[in-house]
Amino acid sequence: MPHIIIEHSEDLPVLPQVLVEKIHNAAFQSNLFDLETIKTRAISYQQYLLGAGGSxxxxxxxxxxxxxxxxxxxxxxxxxxxCLKTYCRASDSLSVNIYDIEHEIYRKN
Structure with a gap:
């Protein structure tokens, strides 16, 4: 734990794998998680609409x-x-949300 999912437009100013590594390391540097428990992945979107001025x-x-x-x-x-601000354009829409997973219903193998 945690599971970190990065959703992004396909035209990033940074390679997706680099972004995955930087976010993975930033999560570790929070001192909230052991490195071996962090799972980070990225999903690229080709179709999307943004508000005015968004790149x-x-x-x-x-x-x-x-x-x-x-x-x-x-x-x-x-x-x-x-961390995102370091690697992105000022015109990119950036957001982060933390979701709680309930111990009683979470299962993994």
């Missing part, structure tokens, strides 16, 4: 087991957003 978009969804404080989630989302 592209990146949205990061972070799914973590419930139990972290609001302050920890805020710190994580801010850290990931700052």
């Amino acid at each position: 592209g978009f990146i949205h990061i969804a972070v799914h973590i087991l419930a139990g972290r404080s609001i302050e920890q989630k805020q710190m994580l989302s801010e850290q990931l957003l700052e």
Whole structure:
């Protein structure tokens, strides 16, 4: 845990694999997770519409087991957003959201 899903327009100013690595490392640097538990992946979109002036978009969804404080989630989302800003254009739409996964219903093999 966590599962980090990066959804993005196909015309990124950075290679998707580089973005995956940078976000993966930023999540580790939050000191909330062990490196071997972080799972990061990216999904590229060819068809999308953005508001006026948008060049592209990146949205990061972070799914973590419930139990972290609001302050920890805020710190994580801010850290990931700052990482995105480093590698993206000012005209890109950037967003991050943290989702809790309930222990009682989460299953993995």
